[in-house]
């Protein structure tokens with residue numbers, strides 16, 4: 061498995077590369093960035109630790125490297141400011157992103173390669189990538205609400221003093237202001253969250269509020285998310301590499317699940333070596349379904365504006 065990261069010199073791209081190195085599952089990690097010195101420095105720094113991690117090839121170069129990749133991760137792009145929404149970034153990031161897609165098209169991709177978008181606004185840019193690259197929709201995904209979901213799980217675990225890996229909750233919808241926590245399906249160690257000792261509605265509301273604001277909080281305090289988004293990206297790449305067929309809230313083109321159509325948005329998605337294998341639909345609480353429908357509408361309207 062050969063993975064390239066376009067934007068690999070930046071914070072998100074380099075943290076993803078480090079998480080992939082620590083994971084030791086993928087064989088090659090290629091870092092691509094317009095900032096040559098920075099990306100060469102990142103690759104060198106990673107390479108220096110490779111005798112203590114796994115037998116991987118790690119190197120930097122230009123966009124031509126993506127033609128040999130099984131997964132092409134795109135993290136290149138501008139960061140939002142703390143007071144900006146992810147959708148506000150659209151005006152600043154679309155032109156840059158279209159140039160990257162042109163470059164990828166020019167060098168070409170391997171048959172079956174998965175394009176994995178992380179740059180924001182991720183759902184809109186995933187749709188753009190799917191349209192511009194002309195790849196089958198199952199081969200184009202976005203990180204969607206994978207990061208939001210791990211943030212929610214981790215903060216709920218800390219608040220209830222339980223191991224984070226025992227928390228099973230999900231956020232669906234937009235990676236942005238209209239994200240939808242699915243409390244109806246939340247469990248801890250197989251027990252329903254609402255009956256879990258110490259849990260109550262005000263604790264749930266507090267954790268939800270913290271999760272919604274956590275991206276902006278990290279930007280304000282350290283400039284942008286790195287470690288958590290890095291491990292989130294690696295988790296999705298490992299699921300693809302090992303054909304694990306796990307259910308992940310990645311963003312992908314919808315064709316009817318939860319009433320969502322012609323929009324890239326996060327729903328429970330079975331992910332394997334071929335990319336998106338299946339979208340799973342369950343009955344939600346009516347207010348959750350309504351919020352998911354609304355989230356899809358927000359994204360559809362933005363896509364209409366961007367694509368004219």
Ligand SMILES: NC(=O)C1=CN([C@@H]2O[C@H](COP(=O)(O)OP(=O)(O)OC[C@H]3O[C@@H](n4cnc5c(N)ncnc54)[C@H](O)[C@@H]3O)[C@@H](O)[C@H]2O)C=CC1
Pocket residue numbers: 066067068069070071072073092093094095098135136137138139140153156159160178179180181182203204207235284285289
């Ligand atoms: N989907 C998600 O959950 C998350 C998405 N993000 C998004 O990821 C993106 C990157 O964030 P950071 O890494 O913090 O920014 P950064 O500024 O640290 O890195 C961006 C990198 O992209 C490179 N770049 C710019 N244009 C390029 C091009 N045409 N080709 C190749 N490389 C290019 C820059 O040289 C820079 O190294 C932002 O859009 C941010 O909003 C960040 C965190 C979470």
Ligand SMILES: CC(=O)C(=O)O
Pocket residue numbers: 140146180207274275276278284285
């Ligand atoms: C930047 C961003 O999207 C986040 O940290 O959630």
